[in-house]
Amino acid sequence: MxxxxxxxxxxxxxxxxxxxxxxxxxxxxxxxxxxxxxxxxxxSGVIRGYRADVDPAKVNLAFEALVFVTLKDRLTMKDFEYEVGKIGQIIDAQRLFGEPDFLLRVMAVDLPAYQRFYDDVLVTLPGVEKLTSTIVMKNLKSGGRLPI
CATH class of the missing domain: 1.10.10.10 (Winged helix-like DNA-binding domain superfamily/Winged helix DNA-binding domain)
Incomplete structure (x- = not known):
């Protein structure tokens, strides 16, 4: 390059x-x-694709939560990762070093919708021991560019 x-x-x-x-x-x-x-x-995969930058508030998805996930053990890690990859409301997911094991970025319509998603989906993911959510108050910077 x-x-x-x-x-x-x-x-x-x-x-x-x-x-x-x-x-x-x-x-x-x-x-x-x-x-x-x-x-x-x-x-070569350097360019992975082209996407539209959609304003979440304009499509009624203004509620954003960051969810820290700790798994019970490593035996369910692959299953957890596979299931997370299939869930549309989880728009970003990172596996972390140390504790917690994962960071998920979740979008929802509002707090009650997020609570239902938490109760019906997040807690049922394979191997989950602990979930800690924090609500995003304001996005200061998003869609960052790589410093090429």
Missing amino acids: DGIDRAILRRLQDDGRMTATALAEEVGLTLAPCHRRLRELEN
Whole structure:
């Protein structure tokens, strides 16, 4: 990966809908080499996809909670990870070093909806020993760009 590839990635992180023509112009390439580099970045998995940045409040999902999860033991870790991957309301999930074992980012309509999700889904996940929730008061920064 060279400086031009990094420039392509920086620009696409700012505007994923940018046309290849505009992208080529901004990074100092002609269209064909820009297309080739873009395809290589996609095929190699550097670019994982393109998405719309949706405002959660505009789609009635303004309630956000961070949930710290501690598992009883490591025997259920794979099952836990698999189940978490299938749940749409969990929009981010990280496995952590130390305690707790996982951090989940959960979206809901409101507090009662989150409480139902907690009672009906989170506590039933494989191997859960302890759940600790904290409510997000305000997002200061989201959709961060990688410092390429």
